[in-house]
Amino acid sequence: MKVKNVFATKWGIIGVGAFIGMIAPMLQKLGNPGNMGICVACFERDIAGAIGFHQAAVVQYMRPEIIGFVLGALIAAYLFREFKPRVGSTPIVRFFLGVFAMIGALAFLGCPWRALLRLAGGDLNAILGLLGLGFGIWIGTLFLKKGYTLGRSNATRAAAGWLLPLMLVLFFVLMLIYPQVQDEPKSGVLFYSIKGPGSMHAPVVISLLIGLAIGFFAQRSRFCTMGALRDMILFKQMHLFSGIVALVIFAFLMNLILGQFKAGFTGQPVAHNLHIWNFAGMSLAGLCFALAGGCPGRQLFLSGEGDGDAAVFVLGMIVGAGFAHNFGTASSPDGLGPHGIAGLVAGLLFCLFIGFTMMKKNA
Amino acid sequence: MKITVDARGLSCPQPVILTLDEIKKTKKEEILVLVDTDTSKENVIRAAISQGCKVKEVSSEEGEYCISIQKS
Numbered sequence: 001m002k003v004k005n006v007f008a009t010k011w012g013i014i015g016v017g018a019f020i021g022m023i024a025p026m027l028q029k030l031g032n033p034g035n036m037g038i039c040v041a042c043f044e045r046d047i048a049g050a051i052g053f054h055q056a057a058v059v060q061y062m063r064p065e066i067i068g069f070v071l072g073a074l075i076a077a078y079l080f081r082e083f084k085p086r087v088g089s090t091p092i093v094r095f096f097l098g099v100f101a102m103i104g105a106l107a108f109l110g111c112p113w114r115a116l117l118r119l120a121g122g123d124l125n126a127i128l129g130l131l132g133l134g135f136g137i138w139i140g141t142l143f144l145k146k147g148y149t150l151g152r153s154n155a156t157r158a159a160a161g162w163l164l165p166l167m168l169v170l171f172f173v174l175m176l177i178y179p180q181v182q183d184e185p186k187s188g189v190l191f192y193s194i195k196g197p198g199s200m201h202a203p204v205v206i207s208l209l210i211g212l213a214i215g216f217f218a219q220r221s222r223f224c225t226m227g228a229l230r231d232m233i234l235f236k237q238m239h240l241f242s243g244i245v246a247l248v249i250f251a252f253l254m255n256l257i258l259g260q261f262k263a264g265f266t267g268q269p270v271a272h273n274l275h276i277w278n279f280a281g282m283s284l285a286g287l288c289f290a291l292a293g294g295c296p297g298r299q300l301f302l303s304g305e306g307d308g309d310a311a312v313f314v315l316g317m318i319v320g321a322g323f324a325h326n327f328g329t330a331s332s333p334d335g336l337g338p339h340g341i342a343g344l345v346a347g348l349l350f351c352l353f354i355g356f357t358m359m360k361k362n363a
Numbered sequence: 364m365k366i367t368v369d370a371r372g373l374s375c376p377q378p379v380i381l382t383l384d385e386i387k388k389t390k391k392e393e394i395l396v397l398v399d400t401d402t403s404k405e406n407v408i409r410a411a412i413s414q415g416c417k418v419k420e421v422s423s424e425e426g427e428y429c430i431s432i433q434k435s
Binding site: 005008080082084086088089144145149150151152153154155222224227230231234235237239292293294305309 | 371372373374375376377379380383399400401402405406409410413426
């Protein structure tokens with residue numbers, strides 16, 4: 001008989017939200033970029049840059065937090081006998097949902113985690129992003145109610161579930177073999193930003209350990225920012241939502257303590273104040289997350305549990321970051337990318353195509 | 364009288380949607396929900412309780428769960 005999972009209780013999810021809320025501003029204090037103590041989309045984008053998938057010199061760094069998220073979830077899953085290798089729920093669709101989720105998130109400049117952290121740091125543009133996120137998720141719930149499904153996954157061999165964690169272990173080993181060299185844009189095969197957000201980071205070991213801790217607790221609690229809004233819209237259920245509320249409150253208090261709170265729309269770190277595009281970017285991202293069944297953080301934790309379909313979504317996001325920067329769809333603090341609007345339109349058309357076609361028959 | 368909902372292998376939130384649909388629709392008194400992850404198990408139990416149903420029994424076999432829900 002297994003022990004009861006205390007993290008899946010109401011106080012469990014609130015505790016994990018509070019933990020992430022306290023830790024993220026501390027990571028910022030230790031060197032991570034402004035209002036970006038943790039951002040799954042930004043950090044996966046930085047990883048894409050570190051391995052040369054894009055050449056945006058200011059956002060290239062192998063973020064140990066992401067590696068820790070997956071490995072921490074893997075450890076938790078093994079300890080509590082929840083490692084279940086599974087694949088086969090339309091992975092190709094999940095890959096492109098990941099690609100367009102990234103294109104949407106980089107139009108706004110952040111994943112849902114960072115949207116919450118930006119709000120907690122006083123960046124009022126995050127309000128538009130969060131409204132967009134809710135709007136995108138709401139559209140996703142309409143498809144879900146109509147019978148949208150990517151089909152069932154099937155159990156598979158452990159090796160398949162290990163692939164993404166192993167890739168990230170290899171990435172970390174590469175970081176040890178080719179560590180950052182002061183003022184050098186490249187060390188061995190890895191790119192390292194020498195200015196911009198990619199150059200700002202907490203010490204490697206601290207980033208990894210915090211990533212492991214968050215991965216562990218998030219796997220136990222099923223923390224999910226998309227699920228928080230989706231369950232509220234779909235079932236009027238507040239369980240996961242209480243987790244993100246705790247995150248915002250504790251991150252806000254930590255920012256006050258650390259002197260990192262500054263309210264306003266302008267002059268915010270790694271942000272722009274184009275309200276329509278902040279809303280639209282997160283709408284696309286939210287719709288992609290809803291159609292894929294989890295926010296980008298949750299997809300990492302599921303990957304750690306052996307979910308090969310979530311792992312494909314993660315790879316889609318990393319490749320999507322390459323598209324976003326190579327094709328100029330990603331925003332910057334100066335505003336929208338030259339092809340930002342085209343990227344969002346393409347993403348919206350893709351999501352509608354998938355939403356309308358992936359319906360269970362007779363539903 | 365029982366009815367079975369097979370939610371194995373489905374992503375969030377489909378196991379919960381299928382369970383709630385059946386709770387609303389069926390005239391049978393007992394619903395058996397099959398799931399294959401702990402997350403789905405917890406979500407289905409939470410949803411059933413929120414609808415005022417009783418969770419009679421949760422049995423597990425080879426990594427899968429069968430949740431027995433009693434309609435009130």
